[in-house]
Amino acid sequence: MTPTEQQQLLDIARQSIAAGLHGKHWHPKAEDTDPSLREQGCSFVTLHKQGFLRGCIGALTAYQPLYEDVAEHAFAAAFSDPRFPPLDESELDQLHIEISLLSPEEPIEFRNKAHLLNQLRPGIDGLTIRSGSHQATFLPAVWQQLPAPEVFLQHLFKKAGIAMDSWPENLQAWRYTTEQFGE
Template sequence: MSSTEQRTLDDSQRETLLEIARDSILNGLREGRPLTVDPRDFDPALQARRASFVTLNRHGQLRGCIGHLQAIQPLVKDVAENAYSAAFADNRFPPLNEHEFTDLDIHISVLSPPEPMYFDSEADLLRQIRPGVDGLILEDGPYRGTFLPSVWEQLPTPELFLAHLKQKAGLPQNYWSDTMKVSRYTTESFGKE
């Protein structure tokens, strides 16, 4: 199924994924591991192999964000594992503790498959980027970084978005190379505050 053919999740499917994310974090607090899910117990749309990111915010501040860029497993399992990892394995933050849980906002982004972009200069690349729509993956040798489309809220121009993505990947903001690869993807995002 191509990214344009993937169906949007309905409200019930979204609610189920948010419950799975919440329950997986609770399971991590109680048992120290992600919630075990059997994809066969869920709606076929949640059994499909799709990539996801789970972002946790607390009092409007990022508290963890982990995900996959490629579809490697059923969506419901991906969300359970990523929610646990965002809470306990994001190395930018200490593991979540119980008193933080009640203030947690959970946000899920389901990704379309990444599509390579073709460009012959930075100006050409910047013209192709769709603000507010595209998530980008930037790669050059060992350097790699991604920004979800939600990052457009903080970095509203293609120039800022790309410069900060280079920095996130470990490169200077003004870096350019003919070997650099960029792919784009879109997300279906939803959350519970």
């Protein structure tokens, strides 16, 4: 992704959030975006305020043009992340926006916990786990806070609502990488 394309996506994210502060859903026009941003893509938009997480929403599978995906997830991160109250207008100037563009997920084949842990690439892999109706993902950036694979996996199990003390037989895992940029 070129610096110009990155900036265009960051501008789209900020405009989507600004419109949401006025109760509107803003949709960028295709003709106003670079042609490469009109291709299907998936993203996560992460918001930080004064160094602390303020919202993070995204998708693991591409289902719409990238520019629309970023606009939708920026809006959702600001106003629909269930961990936080909706963004207030006074917070907009303090907001740091980070966009992560995801590669397609690849399944990870493993026999047990140790085998899965040995396949993880700290700082590189995003990881999604699923067991029955329980699912969660961590972006590669989470390795900065949880650099040990065992701890990374423990926190991901907790996020998914899966008990770590008994290894689920039906556990599935996928890895992906991201291209990350922000303002």
